[in-house]
Amino acid sequence: MATPAFDSSVLTRRGVLAAAAGSLLLAGCGQQGERPEEEPSASSAPSSQDLVVGASLELTGRGAALGVPQQRALEIGADALNRSGIPVGSLRRSIRLEIRDNRSSPREAARQAAELTRAGVQALVGGTLAETSVALAEAAQKVKTPFLSLGLGDGVVLPLAERTFSFQLTPDAVDVARRLADLVETQRLRRVALLAADGLHGDSGVRAVRAALRGSDADLVRTVRLPDTGRSFAGAAERIAAADPDGVIVWGAAPDSGVAARELRRADYRGPLFFDAGAVAEATLSAHNAAAVEGAYAVHPGCLSTSTLTATTRAELERRDFNYRYTQRYGTSNTFAPYASDALQLLAASARMATSLDRGRIRAFLQSQVAEGIAGGYAFTPTRHGGMESDSLAVYVVTQGAWRLYA
Known part of the structure; x- marks a missing residue:
């Protein structure tokens, strides 16, 4: 339940x-x-x-x-x-x-x-x-x-x-990373790779994930940054897959999260995927990404789960x-x-x-x-x-x- x-x-x-x-x-x-x-x-503006x-x-x-x-x-x-x-x-x-x-x-x-x-x-x-x-x-x-x-x-x-x-x-990135680390540990994964977006959001994720995994049984075996949006993610995905991880954390925002997942599957990575909150958007679940993201996990505010x-x-x-x-x-x-x-x-x-x-x-x-x-x-x-x-x-x-x- x-x-x-x-x-x-x-x-x-x-x-x-x-x-x-x-x-x-x-x-x-x-x-x-x-x-x-x-x-x-300054004084509050309009007379309206x-x-x-x-x-x-x-x-x-x-x-x-x-x-x-x-x-x-x-x-x-x-x-x-x-x-x-x-x-x-x-x-x-x-x-x-x-x-x-x-x-x-x-x-x-x-x-x-x-x-x-x-x-x-x-x-x-x-x-x-x-x-x-x-x-x-x-x-x-x-x-x-x-x-x-x-x-x-x-x-x-x-x-x-x-x-x-x-x-x-x-x-906060640290809170999301801690929940992801707990999930990784619950699933007894030992080798984890991180695929993080370019820019400030990705920077926060790299710092937070490294700190969160430091206190767990999982090792961060490889960290790869995604290129700027609009460029191919294939090379970054292949570098992650080559590390042979048990699990991959994709730290980025839609639509990049779904594209990264698709490229990881094309690179023959078949293990579990873990997303931060930025992935939880319609674009991630698009028809192009559906097979790649099925079964993936995400840490996100609990507002999605309210039952009518x-x-x-x-x-x-x-x-x-x-x-x-x-x-x-x-x-x-x-x-x-x-x-x-x-x-x-x-x-x-x-x-x-x-x-x-x-x-x-x-x-x-x-x-x-x-x-x-x-x-x-x-x-x-x-x-x-x-x-x-x-x-x-x-x-x-x-x-x-x-x-x-x-x-």
């Missing part, structure tokens, strides 16, 4: 912080309590009553497989919040989205951050690639605008002293509602976690508690958020601005062309 993605009996860091706060901030308004320290900022959120997303280019689902998550999340509005002071506000295509370019993402802030947004969301997220974080700091990163890869919000306006929603019959908590019901609306609108279920929808919920809760749309006040309340979102759980503090809590992660296996919770 599949294990639940969330276990309320486990004492977690988020649970301790939530108990101290008195409630989960996404669950209701609650009491205002003591005001957190604010950082000086809307909470205006600027999104810089990879709608084209190498990050589109992850960026497009986040655009959809933003729109579904905004529709849900706007059904009743957001109480901010004595008024009810609506969410208004300003979405831009950064074309998977860090330079374009930075330019858009400045442009959107000048146009009056109170917050920024985006960057599913680590490189665009870092560019957005640096730009957000300059313009004193809260930024919620959707990017995979550590370091987006570090060093914290230079990224006080940035928050990361995706899982057993959902009872507020978070589970919201996940069910989100997945229903996504499927109804787009004809397919969401696989890459709906971090963007959680970003809107976090911003709405912060604006509500701040009783203001001032950017500095929103930032101040963001860094005290303890919340269970649709994708998973978050526990931000003044000294920790991300990522997702480790107990939100689950293990999935591809079964008959779909991601299923692993027993």
Whole structure:
């Protein structure tokens, strides 16, 4: 039987912080309590009553497989919040989205951050690639605008002293790597190879996997980096297969993850495959990749496993509602976690508690958020601005062309 993605009996860091706060901030308004320290900022921009959120997303280019689902998550999340509005002071506000295509370019993402802030947004969301997220974080700091990163890869919000306006929603690489290492050890694999993407996301994976396997019975026998997207992965796959590993970890993002799996099979590697969270997207399960990825494992937020019959908590019901609306609108279920929808919920809760749309006040309340979102759980503090809590992660296996919770 599949294990639940969330276990309320486990004492977690988020649970301790939530108990101290008195409630989960996404669950209701609650009491205002003591005001957190604010950082000086430009006055909240427009005279409109809307909470205006600027999104810089990879709608084209190498990050589109992850960026497009986040655009959809933003729109579904905004529709849900706007059904009743957001109480901010004595008024009810609506969410208004300003979405831009950064074309998977860090330079374009930075330019858009400045442009959107000048146009009056109170917050920024985006960057599913680590490189665009870092560019957005640096730009957000300059313009004193809260930024919620959707990017995979550590370091987006570090060093914290230079990224006080940035928050990361995706899982930390070290947490994903630990779950993968546990899975490798459970299957008694002794020789493991790592095929990692180029760039910051792959860098994070190499560091995290090396550290996680160091304390296990498995040896990392070979590490190979994938070439830039658009170039053949065949040579990298052949180098991995030549090491004769018992298992291969593919650390990258869709669509590269599925292509890498296909090339590994062509190189006559027949053992188990293990993916990080970036692989869990529609492109990985495409018809071209179906045979190669069948039986592969992935560590990913547990939001994929909510049953329509057993959902009872507020978070589970919201996940069910989100997945229903996504499927109804787009004809397919969401696989890459709906971090963007959680970003809107976090911003709405912060604006509500701040009783203001001032950017500095929103930032101040963001860094005290303890919340269970649709994708998973978050526990931000003044000294920790991300990522997702480790107990939100689950293990999935591809079964008959779909991601299923692993027993």
